[in-house]
Structure formats: structure tokens, C-alpha cells
Amino acid sequence: MDDSEEPALSTRHRILVAAATMIGEDASARLSVRAVAARAGVSTGSLRYHFPTQRALQDAVLAGIYDMVATGDAIHDRSLPARDRLVACLREVLAPAGVGQEARAAFGKLHEGFIAPEPTEEIKAVYLGMEREGQRRTEHWLSVLVDEGALAAGDNARRARFLMTVVNGLSLERALPAEDSLLTAETNTLYLAVDAVLASAGAGAGGG
Structure with a gap:
């Protein structure tokens, strides 16, 4: 043996x-x-x-x-419209950040780990690794929608970067004081971003 x-x-x-x-x-x-x-x-x-x-x-x-985690990805649930599925997936990215005190604690750790210290090669490697995985995951969601015809073929890397920028901003907002309903504002922003992506058609649209 x-x-x-x-x-x-x-x-x-x-x-x-x-x-x-x-x-x-x-x-x-x-x-x-x-x-x-x-x-x-x-x-x-x-x-x-x-x-x-x-x-x-x-x-x-x-x-x-x-x-x-991907085995239960909401992006594959065709009982829901494509925009709802993509928003649900983005919510999964936001979920670990928590809300209020939990979000503030999470942002505090992010600041201590990647913002406050000098950007050594080790720190950059860890952060960029996290960024690459977030990008890969989002591009996967977009490719599923392209394959089923819910999204026009285009530059998914650029689309994914846009969506991840929106999510990063929302995760920061969760740690800050909010005047209106955080959930309502966050939902409106996610749908606005997703609708912009679903309406996009060309790889170079909006470039300058």
C-alpha cells in the first residue's frame, strides 16, 4: 500500500x-x-x-x-430576477462588516491592519490578496449573468471593480452615523449600482 x-x-x-x-x-x-x-x-x-x-x-x-461559500450562491437562483440576485450577492459581501458597533470594530481592525502602518510588502500582499478574491468572486457573478443572457457581454473586470468600489463605500458607511434608515439607503444604492451595470453594453463605455 x-x-x-x-x-x-x-x-x-x-x-x-x-x-x-x-x-x-x-x-x-x-x-x-x-x-x-x-x-x-x-x-x-x-x-x-x-x-x-x-x-x-x-x-x-x-x-x-x-x-x-459559492455552492449556495444566490446568483444561481433563477427564480429571482437578475438584478435581485446580484444585489443579494453584494449583500453577502457586506454582511461580515455588520452594522453599528460591529461595523466600527471591523473598520477599526481594517485601519489598524492596512491604513495606520507603513505599507510594507507583507501588508500589501495580504490586502491585495483580499482584493483579488473579491474581484474574482464578483466577476464570477457577472459571468453567470452574461452566460444566461441577463447581462450584455462586456468588460466584467471593469464592472466588478465598480461594484466592489460601491460595496467598499457602503461598508464604511455602516460604521458611520446615519441620519436616515441605513438599510433603505443601502438598498437604494445597491440597486442603482446594479442597474447601471446591467444597462452597460460596451467594454470601453464611459472611458476617458
Whole structure:
């Protein structure tokens, strides 16, 4: 019996679980080789064997988290109009930010992790990894709508960037004082952004 591959698979799995747990505990956590290796109970050399760079580790963890969540993606529920499905997906992105005190705490961690300190290569790698995964996830939603004919073919990367910019702004608003109903204002903004994307047709429309 040849089970030579099992230890490698087990070690890789432990590393990914440890890193995903760290992100689950703190979305701004920096996945340093030493911290993740210690959490997984493996050597730094073993971690480097499976993930030669910090970016490789970050991308693998975020992709794994997304793939586990994507199975129940609202974008595939064709009982709802395309605009409602896309808004629901964007709400899933906003959900972890919470509202009020929870949102303020989340933004505080974001500020401490990525804004206040000097932008070292490690900090940039962690943040850009999160951004890439958000972009990939949003482009996936848009590609589903293109495939079913609910959205005209076009520059989905540009569309996704626009939607993620709107979501980032809304997540910040959740942490700030609001005069009107936050839910109503947020819903109106999401539908306005989604309707703009669904109405877009060309890859270069609006460019200058």
C-alpha cells in the first residue's frame, strides 16, 4: 500500500485550515509564514514547500473560503430576477462588516491592519490578496449573468471593480452615523449600482 501522498495532503490541509481560521477570527490578520505554521503545528519549511510565497498561501486560502461559500450562491437562483440576485450577492459581501458597533470594530481592525502602518510588502500582499478574491468572486457573478443572457457581454473586470468600489463605500458607511434608515439607503444604492451595470453594453463605455 502506497500512502506516501497522504501526509503531504494532510499537512497542506492543516495549513489552509489554520490560515482560514485566522482570517475568520480577524479579517485583517496577516498570514505570516511563522504565525500560520505555528497555528497549523508544522515547520516553516513545510509550509514553504506547499506555499512558496505568502501570496500563494493568501490566494489559496481566500479561494478555498470562496469555493466553500459559492455552492449556495444566490446568483444561481433563477427564480429571482437578475438584478435581485446580484444585489443579494453584494449583500453577502457586506454582511461580515455588520452594522453599528460591529461595523466600527471591523473598520477599526481594517485601519489598524492596512491604513495606520507603513505599507510594507507583507501588508500589501495580504490586502491585495483580499482584493483579488473579491474581484474574482464578483466577476464570477457577472459571468453567470452574461452566460444566461441577463447581462450584455462586456468588460466584467471593469464592472466588478465598480461594484466592489460601491460595496467598499457602503461598508464604511455602516460604521458611520446615519441620519436616515441605513438599510433603505443601502438598498437604494445597491440597486442603482446594479442597474447601471446591467444597462452597460460596451467594454470601453464611459472611458476617458
